[in-house]
Amino acid sequence: MPQLPHPTPGQLRRDPLPLRGRTALVTGASRRGGIGYAVARRLAAYGASVYLHHHVPHDDEMPWGGDRLEEVVAGVREVLGDPEAVVVDGPGDLSDPAVPAQLIETAAAALGGRLDILVANHALSGSDGQLHEIDAAMLDRHWAVDTRSVLLLVQAYARLRAALPEPAPGGRVVMMTSGQDQAGGMPHEIAYSLQKGALASATRTLATALGEHLVTVNTVNPGPVDTDYLTGEIYDAIADRFPAGRWGMPDDPARLIAWLATDEAEWITGNVIDSEGGFRR
Template structure:
């Protein structure tokens, strides 16, 4: 008996639509994910919150969100769109508004949700954290993500196929944990814990739900001795690059990954935490 080789579609997401949150910097993971999805044929809506980036040491992208979207449009397949909008996801109603905005910008449909955004800074050790720090990380990293998934799910009925949700977590469950970022670790750990429950809840709506731990990725937040030390903990001797987790996330959005759901997947190059 002979078997034909599986056909590999060069545009496996052609005709699909996606919302990627936290996609505001060329050096960031969100932008790399959006770039991959566009290269696979999808129409993509980029979410950004420039005030957050501007308040960080690395700063906001100097060219602004429209320039990033314009760059992605040069890669887009015929008929595919790249749009963008701001949202401060600390507001309780913002996640649902963002999902509605993204779906409207992309023709009324939303197939893929990538919740990549996160709050940076305003954190500390067990001795340093306070209620405001805990609440801030919970609101952005956890509450808004679950509300995004809720709003996305409400747009889908049972019997549909091709729905995808991908969230991002961190290394809080491995090695020595993240004792210096207690609020962040708690909030991101909650997403890992709820992945299976969300996957079960959305299975009959044709949606898979997975969470990716990308390990340390060089997005410009570490320099000097810290950068060199982290690099030494990788077997390959260098940090992860934004496109490393982006390739996994984009693949999870395709039909090839239709049987993978409820998983927390580590893609960290063998990082020795």
């Protein structure tokens, strides 16, 4: 059926739960202070069933420490917009090349056999440095987690969508980058910025590859977000570089990502989108 130049009144009236009946996997959703948790809550509030991936050993090694997973899950369940939706969680070390495909399969099975939305939010923190400090091991660790695992997740997700009897609307992939292409770059995190830059560069290619399956692919740069990793004078100095006078909060990029998952964003694909609140670099 051809598209009309203007929507009908019925087409303009949207379900107040725009993701009702949809399913989503959000990786790296193990901390209530993180972006993944905020994204999962937004998707759940919009009506989606959500699978929360976590890798607690990584968080335990970081200065901020791990979180109580039962409270993470409870925090997502409390905002469920659709009483028939579910929230499920499960672990996975995505540095293992076998785990991405397993995770896609496990999440789809837990959510009723279908997976509509993939938000690859996870990343490796630490194990990095300036140009004179990095070594092959650092580069390999970041490649395995920040890039290879994301591509393998997208590959497994694409195979799942291709196996459907016919293309289904609502397919979404959202990846995360870090503003490494903005002014100044990230000279103190060479390995991380290289691998995140690779995802940004692959966005349009992946969007083209998945387009036939009615899947959009976009990458979000959330800008500086307060995920409990910085305090003190540096924190205040960065806040002053935002027109609003505050850091980005996890729900700031989460609102954008949740919108990209809705039907309202079905014409947006192959883009790297900055959500930086006017941050002055």
